[in-house]
Amino acid sequence: MVSDRSKLGFYLLLSPLLLWLVTLIILPHIGLFFVSISEKIGVREYETGLGNYAVFFNEPLYWRTFARTAFMSISTTVLTLVLGFPIAYYIAKLTRGRTKTTLFLMCLIPFWVSELVRTFGWMILLRETGVLSNVLQYTGLISGPVEFLYNDAAIMVGLVYTSILFMIVPLVTTLDSLDDSLIEAGYDLGGSGISILREIVIPHAMPGIVSGCIVVFMLSLGNYLTPILLGGKDSLWFTGLIYTQFITRFNWELGSAFGFLLLGLSSAVVFLGLKLSRQSLSNTMGR
Amino acid sequence: MKYGLVSTAALVAVLSTTAVSAETLRLLTWGGYAPDDVIALFEAETGHTVEVTTSNNEEMIAKLRATNGGGFDLAQPSQDRITSAQEEFGIYKPIDMSRVDAAQFIPSMLTATATNSTFDGGVYGLPHIWGTSGLVVNTAEAGQVADYTDLCDASVAGKVSYRLKRPTLIGFAYAMGLDPFAAYSDQEAYQEILGQVEEALISCKPNVKTYWDGGDEIKNLLRSGEVVASMAWDTGGWQLNADNADITFVAPASGALGWIDTFVLPSRGRADDAAYDWINFVMRPDIAAMITNTAGNFTAAVGGDAGVRADLKARYQASFDQAAIDNIKWYPPVPAGLETIEGATLDRINAAN
Numbered sequence: 001m002v003s004d005r006s007k008l009g010f011y012l013l014l015s016p017l018l019l020w021l022v023t024l025i026i027l028p029h030i031g032l033f034f035v036s037i038s039e040k041i042g043v044r045e046y047e048t049g050l051g052n053y054a055v056f057f058n059e060p061l062y063w064r065t066f067a068r069t070a071f072m073s074i075s076t077t078v079l080t081l082v083l084g085f086p087i088a089y090y091i092a093k094l095t096r097g098r099t100k101t102t103l104f105l106m107c108l109i110p111f112w113v114s115e116l117v118r119t120f121g122w123m124i125l126l127r128e129t130g131v132l133s134n135v136l137q138y139t140g141l142i143s144g145p146v147e148f149l150y151n152d153a154a155i156m157v158g159l160v161y162t163s164i165l166f167m168i169v170p171l172v173t174t175l176d177s178l179d180d181s182l183i184e185a186g187y188d189l190g191g192s193g194i195s196i197l198r199e200i201v202i203p204h205a206m207p208g209i210v211s212g213c214i215v216v217f218m219l220s221l222g223n224y225l226t227p228i229l230l231g232g233k234d235s236l237w238f239t240g241l242i243y244t245q246f247i248t249r250f251n252w253e254l255g256s257a258f259g260f261l262l263l264g265l266s267s268a269v270v271f272l273g274l275k276l277s278r279q280s281l282s283n284t285m286g287r
Numbered sequence: 288m289k290y291g292l293v294s295t296a297a298l299v300a301v302l303s304t305t306a307v308s309a310e311t312l313r314l315l316t317w318g319g320y321a322p323d324d325v326i327a328l329f330e331a332e333t334g335h336t337v338e339v340t341t342s343n344n345e346e347m348i349a350k351l352r353a354t355n356g357g358g359f360d361l362a363q364p365s366q367d368r369i370t371s372a373q374e375e376f377g378i379y380k381p382i383d384m385s386r387v388d389a390a391q392f393i394p395s396m397l398t399a400t401a402t403n404s405t406f407d408g409g410v411y412g413l414p415h416i417w418g419t420s421g422l423v424v425n426t427a428e429a430g431q432v433a434d435y436t437d438l439c440d441a442s443v444a445g446k447v448s449y450r451l452k453r454p455t456l457i458g459f460a461y462a463m464g465l466d467p468f469a470a471y472s473d474q475e476a477y478q479e480i481l482g483q484v485e486e487a488l489i490s491c492k493p494n495v496k497t498y499w500d501g502g503d504e505i506k507n508l509l510r511s512g513e514v515v516a517s518m519a520w521d522t523g524g525w526q527l528n529a530d531n532a533d534i535t536f537v538a539p540a541s542g543a544l545g546w547i548d549t550f551v552l553p554s555r556g557r558a559d560d561a562a563y564d565w566i567n568f569v570m571r572p573d574i575a576a577m578i579t580n581t582a583g584n585f586t587a588a589v590g591g592d593a594g595v596r597a598d599l600k601a602r603y604q605a606s607f608d609q610a611a612i613d614n615i616k617w618y619p620p621v622p623a624g625l626e627t628i629e630g631a632t633l634d635r636i637n638a639a640n
Binding site: 043044061064065127128129147149150232233234236241244245246247248249250251 | 345346348349352372374375376445451452492495496497498511512513623624626627630633634635637638640
């Protein structure tokens with residue numbers, strides 16, 4: 001009787017998660033999968049086949065766009081790590097109490113507004129008649145207005161800005177758990193700053209680094225707003241392709257196939273990253 | 288007693304009709320087509336309530352397709368996009384002409400829209416608002432731009448913007464001396480035309496600042512002076528003209544592209560009474576003028592231009608003389624499947640460096 005009760009409790013607690021997974025993740029994916037394997041042969045006529053997937057591999061445009069998206073997302077991840085690590089280290093190891101909370105809060109505050117607002121903020125800063133261009137002209141560094149928007153660098157700036165918090169949070173958590181006495185011991189044994197970073201800090205922070213990288217990579221790869229708005233005419237992004245297939249081309253079949261390819265290929269990139277860094281998913285996410 | 292019974296019956300009838308007719312109209316339309324003051328008048332007069340969702344042609348079809356024609360009671364796609372969407376997805380239901388006050392519509396527009404939106408014997412569309420796309424130019428800085436292809440001229444390099452959508456392909460084709468509408472029914476000939484346009488637009492890409500997406504975006508670019516010549520809607524040009532007399536809409540030499548936005552009934556709409564009431568209400572000359580004053584475009588209502596603000600009329604007349612009006616290229620219905628070919632072309636232009 002008691003065990004029945006506890007079982008009931010277990011299932012009741014599990015049900016919101018199951019409901020979420022089944023109705024919002026699994027069922028739509030099954031539906032999309034069936035859409036993606038139906039090829040259109042005429043008006044309201046479809047047959048089952050893998051033609052939509054073949055389109056991706058036969059048309060260089062599509063896989064090049066994917067490669068470009070993946071490459072830029074990886075660059076974003078690396079850049080975010082390089083920028084985020086010192087910040088996280090400073091917050092976790094060099095500050096105490098109130099300062100620590102304040103600094104952490106300062107990293108959080110930009111995320112209280114929506115991504116759209118943050119991206120428009122960058123557009124106001126970077127556009128030809130924007131803040132940066134005007135300041136540079138005022139100080140005499142440039143003679144005429146300069147357009148900083150609508151190029152790959154603008155996309156990278158936007159992506160790093162939108163995702164840096166997701167790198168800092170896991171890094172701060174793992175660095176917090178690193179005992180200061182280990183670093184002191186390193187110095188006592190005659191280690192230099194660099195060797196201590198390499199031998200003690202980074203190995204300890206590795207799970208945080210990897211989980212931060214996975215989150216930032218996935219967020220950048222799946223981002224739609226930032227690359228489209230900041231990239232302008234050069235904003236070729238894979239999610240943009242999926243959007244146009246669904247909305248402006250009415251081609252749900254190809255759009256669904258692209259969606260599954262994005263899912264598969266991004267998982268492959270993450271798997272490869274885990275293998276290269278010799279980490280396991282349970283080790284990085286389970287902490 | 289007899290009179291009492293009749294009057295009671297009449298009272299019951301009146302009460303029941305008001306009870307039945309108080310519906311919620313879920314309207315899927317363009318920005319500016321359902322101004323707040325018009326909605327307030329309509330709600331006060333009929334007792335219906337109106338919920339407005341603003342969208343564009345592609346999103347309207349995509350939304351209705353996702354729900355098999357449900358979720359909205361009245362939609363307003365352009366007349367050339369009705370039959371293909373109906374053929375492919377079956378998301379609309381035919382208009383019951385007996386419930387529409389046809390005398391309120393300009394006859395030529397009503398017939399033209401009915402012809403273009405007839406599918407399987409049923410009429411699916413009624414005309415509401417019409418307008419054109421052409422060039423919006425800052426005449427002080429780029430007065431030489433007179434046709435779509437002039438946007439690729441070196442004199443305006445880096446200060447040009449247009450949308451990466453089908454009107455751009457068609458406008459450029461006409462400016463290059465081709466006739467895309469005539470080739471609509473012949474996919475091979477159309478592909479041939481698209482090939483030439485694709486080449487032109489790829490070589491034009493360095494001239495472009497960015498491809499605009501929403502009406503506010505292009506107005507912003509023109510207002511700030513970052514863009515001096517663009518392909519855009521006529522109303523955008525006239526609105527900017529009110530702030531800056533140099534910027535205005537120019538009908539291109541090869542012809543402005545004319546569209547008519549319609550009323551269609553989604554197949555699973557629930558408030559048809561309210562939908563027909565709305566159609567008959569907004570086509571009244573005084574209401575039509577109110578909509579023109581906010582949306583900036585003229586309507587298909589008889590006498591609807593009488594109450595329009597004088598400055599709007601003046602701008603319209605400055606952009607369109609009789610020859611320019613005669614030269615408007617009206618969109619014929621898009622055959623099903625054409626969007627896929629155009630989509631591939633647009634993707635290649637977007638990807639080109």
